[in-house]
Amino acid sequence: MKRYHLFEFEDLSWFPKFIRDYGTDFLEFISNKADFYKEIIPVLKKGISKSGQKKIIDLASGGGGGWKKISSRLKEEIPGIKITLTDFYPNEKAFKKMLKHDREMFFYVPEKINALDVPKQLIGLRTQFLSFHHFKYNDAKKILQNAVDNNMSIAIFEAQERNMANVLKNMFSPIMVLFATPFIRPFNLGRLIFTYLIPIVPLFILWDGVVSVLRTYTLEEMKSMTHELNNRLRYKWEIEKIEDGPITILYLLGYPKKS
Numbered sequence: 001m002k003r004y005h006l007f008e009f010e011d012l013s014w015f016p017k018f019i020r021d022y023g024t025d026f027l028e029f030i031s032n033k034a035d036f037y038k039e040i041i042p043v044l045k046k047g048i049s050k051s052g053q054k055k056i057i058d059l060a061s062g063g064g065g066g067w068k069k070i071s072s073r074l075k076e077e078i079p080g081i082k083i084t085l086t087d088f089y090p091n092e093k094a095f096k097k098m099l100k101h102d103r104e105m106f107f108y109v110p111e112k113i114n115a116l117d118v119p120k121q122l123i124g125l126r127t128q129f130l131s132f133h134h135f136k137y138n139d140a141k142k143i144l145q146n147a148v149d150n151n152m153s154i155a156i157f158e159a160q161e162r163n164m165a166n167v168l169k170n171m172f173s174p175i176m177v178l179f180a181t182p183f184i185r186p187f188n189l190g191r192l193i194f195t196y197l198i199p200i201v202p203l204f205i206l207w208d209g210v211v212s213v214l215r216t217y218t219l220e221e222m223k224s225m226t227h228e229l230n231n232r233l234r235y236k237w238e239i240e241k242i243e244d245g246p247i248t249i250l251y252l253l254g255y256p257k258k259s
């Protein structure tokens with residue numbers, strides 16, 4: 001299927017922040033309930049070890065994505081690991097919820113952090129979950145180039161492939177939103193109003209979900225990005241797919257060869 005970079009509401013700077021946050025909260029809820037990322041722990045562990053730091057800088061963190069489940073597994077395997085959540089549109093309430101979950105492990109940056117140009121003081125394995133598709137080809141390449149230029153390891157995960165089955169699956173997302181909303185924390189009256197009375201949240205999640213499938217890069221497209229990077233040969237690139245029942249995770253792991 002051809003890639004289409006249609007707009008997502010989430011990316012529009014004028015889109016109301018609280019509605020965007022309800023969307024990223026929903027993704028956080030679903031990612032942990034469905035345990036999307038349980039098979040990626042070996043990839044993350046490898047990235048952490050290659051980075052030489054017990055630190056993760058998560059870019060485009062949204063509402064925290066699948067970190068609740070991932071972090072409890074990582075903690076067992078790498079005691080003392082620290083995870084810093086960042087975003088261009090930080091969802092601070094959600095970040096605080098993650099800190100409450102584990103104050104030793106989670107940190108966040110309240111200021112805007114652009115995945116295209118990560119501040120040098122943020123040191124550690126860079127991660128991105130369900131967000132690489134937000135960037136047009138040249139910008140996605142800039143994310144990788146920025147990691148290479150700063151000698152940082154990077155691990156990118158997409159919990160879907162670009163195909164018709166996933167487009168159709170996303171057609172059902174409004175129903176999932178209607179069922180999940182009462183269980184999403186923190187409780188918020190606005191969330192209920194804009195889900196059930198004025199159903200903006202299910203509709204925006206429907207649109208963004210379908211468009212995000214159409215925007216997702218294939219493994220071949222990610223490979224060609226890495227082939228076009230400056231100093232690409234200094235890095236080892238692993239671009240693979242993990243299948244776990246109905247869940248497919250595409251990942252790109254890049255790390256300096258001398259690490």
Ligand SMILES: C[S@@+](CC[C@H](N)C(=O)[O-])C[C@H]1O[C@@H](n2cnc3c(N)ncnc32)[C@H](O)[C@@H]1O
Pocket residue numbers: 010011024027028031059060061062063064065066086087088089113114115116128129130131134
């Ligand atoms: C679909 S959400 C994914 C959130 C989370 N990682 C998850 O798995 O649920 C995409 C996120 O990308 C963020 N984003 C978009 N453009 C960005 C940029 N230039 N730099 C950093 N984050 C960005 C959005 O604010 C949003 O939180």
